[in-house]
Amino acid sequence: MSIETILGAIVIGAVIGALGRLLLPGRQPIGWILTVVVGIIAALIGTAIAQSLGVATTNGIDWIEIVMQVVLAIVGVGAVAALRGRTRV
Template sequence: MTVTGIITAIVIGAIIGALGRLVLPGKQPIGLLLTIGVGIVAALLGTALAQSVGVATTDGIDWIELVFQIGLAAIGVALVAGFRRRGTRTHH
């Protein structure tokens, strides 16, 4: 993977991760790096999902693929936030 490819993945991951966080209610206790990581994974999985159902090769913006990616990012952010909340509880 080239430097340009890595930078592109980070930028797209940040955008998809941020959009995934926006569709969730409330505040999620995860940082920027986790958001980007979740976004990158969601973008890759969303693209694979779109290709598997045959909607990844449309003209213009692939809206269905984008919905898959954002939905997966929202699920990923919710899972990570849930694990982080569970790990920060104090037991008395």
Template sequence: MTVTGIITAIVIGAIIGALARLLLSGKQPIGILLTIIVGIVAALIGTAIARGVGVATTAGVDWIELVFQIGLAVIGVAAVAAFQRRGHRGVRR
């Protein structure tokens, strides 16, 4: 993977993760770095699913692939937020 590919993955991951956080209601107790990581993973898995289904090679914007990516990011952010909340519940302050 080239430097340009890595930077592109980070930017797309940040956008996908941010969109996922916007679509979820309430406050998610996760940081921006974790949001970007969830977004990158969701983008990669969403692309793989779109290719498997046969919709990743459409002309123009791949809207179906984007829906897969954002949907997976929403699930990922919700799962990480739930895990973070459960982990903080046992901490006494």
């Protein structure tokens, strides 16, 4: 893995995580680092699901893959926010 690949994953994860957090209604008690981590995980899982479903890789933007990633980020941010909200006293 090169440094460009790692930095690219962080940037894409930050964007996907931020979109997931913005589209989730209400306030989420999680920080930006956890949002980026959830975004990276959502991006990786979304890409794997898109590839297993046979979504074709195009020369342009793969909108179906991005929608999958953002939906997974919404679910992930919601789950992490719910877990963090319950554990706080």
